[in-house]
Amino acid sequence: MTSTLLEARGVGKRFGGVQALKDVSITINQGEIYGLIGPNGAGKTTFFNVLTGLYPRDGGEVLFAGKPLNLSSPHEVAKAGIARTFQNIRLFGNMTSLENVMVGRHVRTHAGVVGAILRSRSEREEEDAIRRRAEELLHYVGVADRANDLARHLSYGDQRRLEIARALATEPKLLALDEPAAGMNATETAALRVLIEGVRNDGLTVLLIEHDVKLVMGLCDRVAVLEYGEKIAEDVPAVVRADPKVIEAYIGTSAH
Amino acid sequence: MNMLKGRVGLIMLGTALLILPFVLGMAGTAWVRITNFAVLYVLLSLGLNIVVGYAGLLDLGYIAFFAVGAYVYALLASPHFGIHLPFWIILPIGAFVACIAGMVLGAPTLRLRGDYLAIVTLGFGEIVRIFMNNLSNPINITNGPKGVNLIDPFHIGPINFAKTDTFAGLDVSGPIKYYYFLLVVLMVVIVINRRLQDSRIGRAWVAIREDEMAAKAAGINTRNIKLLAFAMGASFGGISGGMFAAIQGFVSPESFILNESIMVLAMVVLGGMGNIWGVVAGAIVLAFVPEVLRYTVEPAQMALFGRTLVEPEVLRMLIFGSALVLTMRFRPAGFWPETRHKREFIEPAEK
Ligand SMILES: Nc1ncnc2c1ncn2[C@@H]1O[C@H](COP(=O)(O)OP(=O)(O)O)[C@@H](O)[C@H]1O
Ligand SMILES: [Mg+2]
Numbered sequence: 001m002t003s004t005l006l007e008a009r010g011v012g013k014r015f016g017g018v019q020a021l022k023d024v025s026i027t028i029n030q031g032e033i034y035g036l037i038g039p040n041g042a043g044k045t046t047f048f049n050v051l052t053g054l055y056p057r058d059g060g061e062v063l064f065a066g067k068p069l070n071l072s073s074p075h076e077v078a079k080a081g082i083a084r085t086f087q088n089i090r091l092f093g094n095m096t097s098l099e100n101v102m103v104g105r106h107v108r109t110h111a112g113v114v115g116a117i118l119r120s121r122s123e124r125e126e127e128d129a130i131r132r133r134a135e136e137l138l139h140y141v142g143v144a145d146r147a148n149d150l151a152r153h154l155s156y157g158d159q160r161r162l163e164i165a166r167a168l169a170t171e172p173k174l175l176a177l178d179e180p181a182a183g184m185n186a187t188e189t190a191a192l193r194v195l196i197e198g199v200r201n202d203g204l205t206v207l208l209i210e211h212d213v214k215l216v217m218g219l220c221d222r223v224a225v226l227e228y229g230e231k232i233a234e235d236v237p238a239v240v241r242a243d244p245k246v247i248e249a250y251i252g253t254s255a256h
Numbered sequence: 257m258n259m260l261k262g263r264v265g266l267i268m269l270g271t272a273l274l275i276l277p278f279v280l281g282m283a284g285t286a287w288v289r290i291t292n293f294a295v296l297y298v299l300l301s302l303g304l305n306i307v308v309g310y311a312g313l314l315d316l317g318y319i320a321f322f323a324v325g326a327y328v329y330a331l332l333a334s335p336h337f338g339i340h341l342p343f344w345i346i347l348p349i350g351a352f353v354a355c356i357a358g359m360v361l362g363a364p365t366l367r368l369r370g371d372y373l374a375i376v377t378l379g380f381g382e383i384v385r386i387f388m389n390n391l392s393n394p395i396n397i398t399n400g401p402k403g404v405n406l407i408d409p410f411h412i413g414p415i416n417f418a419k420t421d422t423f424a425g426l427d428v429s430g431p432i433k434y435y436y437f438l439l440v441v442l443m444v445v446i447v448i449n450r451r452l453q454d455s456r457i458g459r460a461w462v463a464i465r466e467d468e469m470a471a472k473a474a475g476i477n478t479r480n481i482k483l484l485a486f487a488m489g490a491s492f493g494g495i496s497g498g499m500f501a502a503i504q505g506f507v508s509p510e511s512f513i514l515n516e517s518i519m520v521l522a523m524v525v526l527g528g529m530g531n532i533w534g535v536v537a538g539a540i541v542l543a544f545v546p547e548v549l550r551y552t553v554e555p556a557q558m559a560l561f562g563r564t565l566v567e568p569e570v571l572r573m574l575i576f577g578s579a580l581v582l583t584m585r586f587r588p589a590g591f592w593p594e595t596r597h598k599r600e601f602i603e604p605a606e607k
Contacts, residue, residue, distance in 0.1 A: 052473055078475030086473075092466035095459070103463045107475025109456055113484060116455030117448050123455075130456065170475045 002029040004063075005205050006082075006174060011060035013043070013050050013229075020046040022229040024060070028174070033196065033206040035220035035237070037213065039249060042226040044209045045087050048178050052084050053077045065173060078107050083172035085163040087179045087209070093152035097143055097162050100151050101134035104169025137165040141195060157188040164195065175199055176207040181215055193219060213250075217241060225249065273439060277432040288431040292503055294543035295438040296496050301523040301539040302445050302532065303492025308521065309530035310458060311485035312465025314374040316517050317361070317381025321490040323388060323512035324357050325350035325497025330404040330507045331397070343410045347498045354494025355487045357384070362486030366479050369468070381517050388509040403508025407501050410437065417502070434503050441499070445492060449532050452488070461485055462530075526583055528590030537592055546576055 006028040013021040020043045028034045036044050049055040051062060053074035062069040070076045083104075092100050109130055115123035138144040141161040146154055151162060160180055167175055177196070181189045189212065196219060200206055210216045216223060217237040224234040227249040233240050240246055280287040304318045328350040332341045361380045365373055392400030409418035409430065417437075420429045452458045460481045463471040472478050501507045519542065527538020553568040583591070 054469060054473060074472035075475050075477045078473065083475075084473055086470065090467050090470035090473075092463050092470065094466055095462055099459060099462075103459050103471070103476070104474050106456060106460055106463075111456045113452065113457055113488065116451050116457055119451060127455070166474060 002032075004028070005030045005065060006207075007063040008047075008051070009061055009063070011047065011050055011062070012058040013046050013055065014058050019229050021050065021057075024226070024229070024231050026224050026231065026234065028205060028207060029222075031200065031203065031205055032221040033200055033208060033219055035216040035223035036207065036209045036226065037211075037216055037223060038226035043229040044226055045178055046229075047226070048084055048176055048209065051077070051176065052082060075107060078170050078172075081171070081173035082176060083167035083170045083174070084176040085160070085167055085178055085180060087182065089156075089159045089163055091151040091159055091163060091166070094150055096148050097138060097151055097154065097165075098131070098134050098147040100162055101137050101165045101169045102130050104137075104166040105130040105133060107170050134165075134169060137168055138162075140168070140198075141165040142191070156183050157185075160184065160192070161195070164199075168199070172204065174205045174207060176209075178209045179211055180208070181210060181212050189215060277435045278426075281429065281432065285429055285431055288429070288435055289503075290544070290547045292431055292434050292438055294540055295435070295442055296500055296503075297520065297523060297543040298442060298536050298539040299438075299445055299496040299499075300493060300520045301527070301535045302449050303489045303496065304520050305449070305489075305524050305530065305532070305535045306452070306461070306492070307485050307489035308524055309535065310453065310461040310465065311482060312461075313482060313485060314370060314377070315486075315489070316374045316378035316514075316521065317384070318377075318489070318493060318520055319512045319514075319516040320361075320381040320384035321354040321357055321493030322497040322500065322516070323384055323509075324354045324490075325494030326501040326507045326511070327388060327398060327404070327497075328353050328494070329498035329501035330407050333408040333502070334404050335406050336399060336404050340408055343408075343498070343502060347495055350498040351491040351494040354497065355491040357494075358486040358488075358490025359483055361490075362483045366482055378514065378517070381512075381514060385509050385512050388512070398509075401509060403506060403510075404501075405506050407505045407507065409505065410434070410502050418505075431503075434499070438499065441495070446532060446536070453532070457481065457484065522580060526580065526590055528593035531590075531592055534590055534592030538590065541591075542576075545579070549575060 004027055008024060008026050011021055011024045012019075024043075024047060026034075036047065038044055046055065050057045050071065053071050053076070057071055062071060064080050064082065067080070069080055069082075092103060095103070109126050111123045111126050135144065135147065138147050141164050143154065143158045143161050143165070146158060151159065154162060164175070164177070164180065180196075181192055184192060193215060196206055196208070208216065208220060220237055222235065223237050223240045225232050225240060225243075225246050232245045232249060233243045235243075277288050277291065280291060300318070300322060303321075304315065307313050307315045307318070329343075329346050331337055332339050332346045332349065333343070334340075361377065365376050368376060388398045389401050391398040398404070409416060410433075411417065415421060415433065417433045418430045420427055422428070460471065460476045463474065463476060464478055464481060468478055500511075523539040523542045524535050525538075526542060527536065528534025549571065550568055553566070553571050554564055557564050557566065
């Protein structure tokens with residue numbers, strides 16, 4: 001019996017004259033890898049931005065783990081258990097890799113100013129735990145050897161992995177990845193695939209935006225297709241791939 | 257070995273700081289006073305460093321919190337209202353009131369960044385000063401432009417900070433006592449700054465400075481954490497202001513002009529934003545250089561030309577301005593930058 005983790009109902013978003021999302025409804029099940037594909041400009045990133053509270057929405061609502069998400073507060077979305085990466089990597093460039101991941105622990109920890117100033121025992125223990133967890137996650141994604149380097153000095157592929165580690169540090173139920181393979185070579189993409197599968201095997205649910213159709217079709221349990229802000233298909237990869245509307249959408253824009 | 261060296265260095269520095277006021281005292285008590293004001297500037301810079309250096313929020317009205325602390329002290333320890341509370345009660349009150357003022361400033365400006373924030377904070381600083389200037393009518397709260405006079409000095413038991421005492425045959429003047437008090441406060445503030453820097457809150461500040469949107473998505477309540485930066489910075493300003501009022505014995509709105517905010521910001525930026533020791537050094541240099549010039553420019557010209565060609569004040573600002581311009585040209589990240597900033601400024605931007 002599968003249970004629903006996330007249910008988006010009628011989500012809409014308009015930028016001036018552009019209807020970036022039109023009445024988008026999707027359902028993501030617990031423990032699956034759910035792909036979101038579509039041509040450039042279809043609204044995939046916008047969906048992430050609305051879902052994580054970074055852009056105000058024009059309509060619709062999202063139920064997460066049975067409760068309505070407060071979409072006007074990004075940190076509450078993170079607290080509820082949705083973590084994301086960005087299509088154009090957004091790390092804290094002048095912090096070390098380790099610090100980047102430690103920041104991800106913020107939402108699950110409590111030390112305040114007084115604790116920090118007094119270095120109370122509980123604060124020190126929490127700080128140690130934050131550091132240990134961050135180190136584990138750097139190992140997990142495979143950038144432990146760059147722990148003390150500034151994030152901006154990491155290679156492109158390592159930066160993408162580091163961003164995933166930072167997202168995982170928030171202890172999400174749903175990990176949302178916006179084109180994680182963009183700019184990666186074949187080896188890096190293969191390693192990324194192993195990483196994403198590992199995340200799922202550890203019990204997380206993954207929402208994956210990806211341009212690399214082969215990667216999506218091979219990895220995802222179900223796939224939704226957006227075109228001009230509208231969902232035109234949602235099913236298992238084999239069915240979606242054969243859907244004439246989807247083929248049309250991709251052929252229509254395959255020039256890029 | 258290294259630790260031993262470090263410890264020896266620390267002991268030497270400590271000894272130097274302990275005997276410093278007596279050495280300076282030989283050149284005149286004025287130099288001890290100047291040193292005290294320099295330490296006040298260091299404290300202010302460390303407070304502003306939290307807001308500007310860590311959290312990346314450009315604040316051009318920081319002196320307002322210094323003003324709030326100074327006036328709280330002045331009103332609670334002077335004949336103006338006839339209230340004479342001891343300093344150890346007033347300083348925390350001043351810090352608290354300044355902290356509230358910091359949040360009052362912070363709350364409506366949270367959505368602003370960069371230039372816009374700078375302009376609003378600049379306005380806030382001026383508003384506070386104008387308030388101090390005009391709150392003498394209809395009820396006389398601040399005594400207007402005349403300021404508040406005859407402010408109580410610190411008292412610790414029988415020791416009066418306005419008088420000279422003799423301890424073990426050593427004459428310890430009022431400014432020297434304040435010097436030691438300031439030194440203790442400075443050490444506490446440095447420790448607090450360092451601990452904040454390496455804490456969950458400190459990391460959140462830097463994360464917001466680096467990328468606010470990513471910080472939000474990573475689960476940081478950016479609104480609260482920014483407010484916290486304003487509040488912490490303002491509290492340091494408030495405590496410094498209280499000590500300023502006591503040392504000076506007099507406060508008036510004139511002490512809290514925009515130039516002072518800019519001066520403190522220059523100290524933070526010149527020394528190296530975000531790096532505690534850089535900020536300390538920047539504040540000391542910028543506080544002392546003008547004073548040294550003030551005392552040397554006129555005698556030097558008299559000796560050379562027999563008369564004063566350039567007013568000391570003019571030359572002082574000229575040298576001061578050129579030094580700032582040259583620093584920004586050749587060491588844009590400050591003299592002792594936080595390593596993070598150094599790389600940011602010196603390397604060509606990637607992407
Ligand atoms: N911040 C924004 N302001 C204005 N228009 C935007 C913004 N973000 C996205 N858009 C527009 O919304 C549409 C969908 O964009 P996006 O969600 O980035 O597409 P995708 O990620 O599927 O490539 C595009 O037409 C894009 O130009
Ligand atoms: Mg996109």
